[in-house]
Amino acid sequence: MSVPETATGLHEALRAGELTAREATEHFLRRIDDRRELGAFITVTAEQALAEAGRADARRAALTRDERARPAALPPLHGLPLAHKDLVDVAGAPTTLGSAALPHPVASGDHPGVAALRAAGSISLGKTQVPELGLNAYSENLIAPPARNPRDPGRTPGGSSGGSAAAVAAGLLPVAPGSDGGGSIRIPSLACGLIGLKTGLGAVPTDLDRGPVDEFGAPRLTVSGPIARTAEDAALLFDAMAGSTVRGEPAPGTGRALRAVRAAERLTGLRIGISTASPFEAAHPVPLSAEARLAWQTAAERLADRGHRLEEAALRYDPRYPEAFGIGWMAGLSLLELEAGAEERLVPFTREFRDRALARSRETHLAAGAALQEIAADLRRQWGAYDAVLTPGLTMLPPDIGAFLALPPEEDYRLQCEWAAYTSMVNVSGLPAIAIPILEVPNPSAPGTLPMGAQLIGRPGSEPQLLQLAAQLTA
Structure with a gap:
């Protein structure tokens, strides 16, 4: 049979034995090789992936007919090909962190999040492109070609999960795990027309491997989540990520988010606050383009059509935010040890x-x-008055490859803050949020269209509900 286009369709075909893990792995390895110009991957681990696929097929073949009929007989992501950002260790692959200033050792073991997804049955095809140390909202560095946006290869797919988002958008992967410390799942998802779920801190147990606060007492910003073409696909991966332990062991999957998405039609009557306010307005104007505003307004109209109650949210952000976030975001660089001359x-x-x-x-x-x-406590208090808060997504279309790096560092950072003016505040709060494609708008620099989306911020533990809302908005 042909390889299904959706991750959920592929997942079902793999479990039913209609497609082998090796066949699926070979299919996506061919796709990766055919689209090398996108720069989505830094490293492709083809031989290792095919060996893993062989073991997955052998595991299924060893089951009796009765055992195959039981959902728990196979791991929840049996045979599903994935790839990981080159910010985390994957056993047998080099870890570059996107930097020419650091050594690139071949990892002897998996990062806890990688271990959890491997134990859940997924197969790693390699490591995807990232900005240096994952710092930026674009995926360009000095060690590999830049990741390019499949919708317009002259533009960035965003960052820091830009390689992963480009791979999913181009069909090189069915779905991908990302990480988000200031918008790194949501920014590339919005830039590439995908659904990206930034989970709440602790929703994915392996995200608490280093505790809920960083070395300087700030909230732990970085969490994991899925990047996908559909809400169902995102729910499938989120369920596997959430059903794991810090030791990387799979827990019995509940499928809670996937069931919620499949019942999304029944969700109605939520109180949703809407706002275009950004905490960066205390430092500089936020240039919300007409296309971004239209996507936000269209999302609001669709939610109202679903029976939700929308209200203008009078949000007031702490003016200390821009400076405090800028210091906190970069503070970890003071701990970076480099060899002489690096x-x-x-x-x-x-x-x-x-x-x-x-x-x-x-x-x-x-x-x-x-x-x-x-500031985090204040954000949770203000947003907590609503079941969800709707904000714009990105403020403008994705800039061209090289546009950020051509600027002096200070101007580069400001442009990132202007482009992604609504994302980092959610990381500070520790709450979940989801990026959702809403509109197709004309591409002013090439034939075709580009996506524009919106963001929904939820309450603690509301990831399944956010995925339901994404399903409603993209139906």
Whole structure:
């Protein structure tokens, strides 16, 4: 049979034995090879993937007919091909962190999140392109060609999960796990016309491997989540990610999110706040384009048509946010140890902001962390008045490849904050949020169209409900 287009369709075919894991793996490896110009992958681990697929097929073949009929007889993602950002260790593959300034050791073991998905039955095809150290909203570095947007290869697919999003959007992967510390799942999902779920802190147990706060007392910003073409596909991967332990062991999958999405038609009557306010407005204007505003308004209209109650949310953001987030986001660079002379191999952006982080006292970093904790509590209080809050997604169309790096570091950072003015605040809050494609708009620089989307922010534990709303908005 042909390979199904959706991850859920592929998942069902693999479990039913209509398609082998090796056949699925070979299919996607061919797709990756055919679209190398997208720069989606830094490393492809074809031999390792085919060996894993063989073991998955042998495991299924060893089951009796009765055992195959039981859902728990196979792991929840049996034979499903995935790939991981090159910010995490995958056993047998080099870890580059997207940096020419650091060694690229071949990992002897898996990152806890990778281990959990491997134990859930997935097959890793390789490592996807990222910005250096995962810092930026675009996926360009000094070690590999830039990741390109399949919708317009002259434009960025965003970052830091840009390689993963490009791969999913181009059909090189059925679905992909991403990580999000300031918008790194949602930004590329919006840029590529995908659904991207930023989970709440702790919804994926392996995200708490290093605790709920960082080294300077700030909220832990980075969490994991799925990047997918459909809400069902995102729910399938989220269920597997959520049903794991910090030790990487799979727990019995409940399928809660996938069941919720399949019952999305019944969801109605939510109180949804709508707002275009951004905390970055305290530092500079937020240039919300006509296309971005239209996507936000269209999302609001569709939600109202589904019977939800929409209200203008009078949100007031703490004016300390831009400075506190900027310090907190870059504080970890002060802990980055480099070999002699390696600093010159950093991209200028990283080098500049590392110098700034090193020049700040520990007291300054701790004060920013404390401010972010206070801001997080205020964000949860304000947004908590609603079942969900609807904001714009990205403020403008994806910039061209090289547009950010051509700027001095300070201007580069400001452009990132202007483009993704609604994402990082959710990381500070620790709440879940989802990026959803809403419209197709004319591409002003090439034939065809480009996607524009919106963001929904939820309450703690509301990931299944956010996926339901995404299903409603994309139906």
